[in-house]
Amino acid sequence: MKHLNSAQAKKRLVDGNQRFVNSTAALHHEFHPHRHTKDTQDQAPFAIVLGCSDSRVPIETIFDQSFGDLFIIRIAGNIVAPSQTGSIEFAISKFKTSLVVVLGHSNCGAISAAIDECINKTNLSGSLHSVTDRIKPSILPLISLNLPNHELMDKAVEVNIINSVKQLQSQSTIIKDAIYNNKLAVIGANYSLKSGAVQFLA
Numbered sequence: 001m002k003h004l005n006s007a008q009a010k011k012r013l014v015d016g017n018q019r020f021v022n023s024t025a026a027l028h029h030e031f032h033p034h035r036h037t038k039d040t041q042d043q044a045p046f047a048i049v050l051g052c053s054d055s056r057v058p059i060e061t062i063f064d065q066s067f068g069d070l071f072i073i074r075i076a077g078n079i080v081a082p083s084q085t086g087s088i089e090f091a092i093s094k095f096k097t098s099l100v101v102v103l104g105h106s107n108c109g110a111i112s113a114a115i116d117e118c119i120n121k122t123n124l125s126g127s128l129h130s131v132t133d134r135i136k137p138s139i140l141p142l143i144s145l146n147l148p149n150h151e152l153m154d155k156a157v158e159v160n161i162i163n164s165v166k167q168l169q170s171q172s173t174i175i176k177d178a179i180y181n182n183k184l185a186v187i188g189a190n191y192s193l194k195s196g197a198v199q200f201l202a
């Protein structure tokens with residue numbers, strides 16, 4: 001595949017999601033090993049996606065993309081922690097991929113857990129804190145607004161996406177340099193479980 005700049009890469013995702021929403025997706029996502037042997041040679045993903053682990057958000061499917069197209073990092077709440085940043089830096093350095101998308105989604109369980117922790121002071125078990133501790137700073141300013149539950153949830157999802165984008169844009173020299181040299185864009189996007197549509201935030 002020829003190298004795409006960030007605008008071309010975004011358009012390919014927008015078009016793919018449109019096909020998914022319209023039920024005209026080109027791919028049926030069947031796996032035939034002999035058809036994909038070319039993918040064992042090398043890869044040239046046109047976009048990097050940092051998405052949530054939620055089982056209802058299969059990233060290749062919602063963008064109607066296939067083998068070798070997307071470099072995907074999935075973690076609950078699409079949070080930015082050092083290993084996520086490192087994976088993204090790897091893809092940028094190795095494949096010269098020009099677009100990073102932070103993909104959040106409606107009714108995210110990780111966001112819901114973080115809201116619950118803030119409001120009800122619930123105690124999460126095990127290592128769950130390592131996820132919610134990275135979400136809580138984004139949503140704390142919203143808690144005092146006394147919004148209706150669904151509105152608080154929607155806004156928390158969006159602000160968490162935006163904060164992940166900002167962290168990626170500011171915390172990594174490799175990412176900062178690529179953006180400065182017009183070789184990379186980092187943008188947010190929000191997937192609706194209800195409609196299947198992805199709304200790009202930039």
Ligand SMILES: [Zn+2]
Pocket residue numbers: 052053054076077078105107108109110111
């Ligand atoms: Zn989620």
